[in-house]
Amino acid sequence: MEEKENLTAERSLEIIRESIEQSRRAMTKQSGRPMIWWGSLVVVFAVLIAYLWKNHGGPVWNVLWFVMTLVGIVGNNMMDKRRQPVPRNIIGSVIGKVWASFGIFCCGLGFIVCLAGFGVLSFQSLAPASGNFIPITSIITFALGMASTTTGLILKNRVISICSVIAGISGFFVALRYPGGEQLLVMAAVAVVGLVIPGIIVNIQTRE
């Protein structure tokens, strides 16, 4: 861009519109990689935990979700340092807070259920009316779908929104049908549909 000072009103408006649109596009472009990263991590850990659950000692392996969270945060910070700079704006800030809320709710819920799993709390006191069953995968799947849909709506990206609605709602009901270790495979499928695929599509859409 050069230093032209004889602009028409139309050209001025075009510059303003293009610049604001470029800023929004840059934000969308940067959202693809974290979605693929977190989605892939969920798939790997879900399959691993499902295997260990079935073959080596039962649901106690769900504690690995906390390891996944730590690995995810470290990896995300490393990606942040390497990526091209993006302007900090209200869109990025809102999306960050949506996912932070998702993380807080899931970790909180997971922590309490783990306490019950280790016998520190009793399932009877936590869920007396539901036959000692807490459908944590269904709840987390639903929350993931909501957070991802909100991200898509904020970024005005239809692909993210549609994939997330499908993943969140179908994952909720399918996970209810499989209360054992198989529910983790449902979680893996939800991560593929709700995070990995939209992340790849966003990357393709925003590639220059």
Add this chain to the structure above:
Amino acid sequence: MFQPLDPLLHSELRLAVMSLLISAEEAEFPFIKEQTGATAGNLSVQLDKLSEAGYIAVEKTFKGKRPCTICRITPTGLKAFEDYVEALKSYLHTGK
């Protein structure tokens, strides 16, 4: 009646910089350079002009060991941008 256009904003590169910053809390120099396609030297000169007018605040800091220049729009800049857009409207309405 045409309203006068702020000469500081009525320039392709400075207007693009202000438009980028209007939708962001802050932006780093490499981002602005990439989005505007300007050379580093030219962009620095234009940022200095906007900064001297009080339209943007420029903070020179470090990101790890690398120097990092962060730009933010100021309330004065925001008001000037709003006035500029208002003035533009008068040209467009007359043109119809």
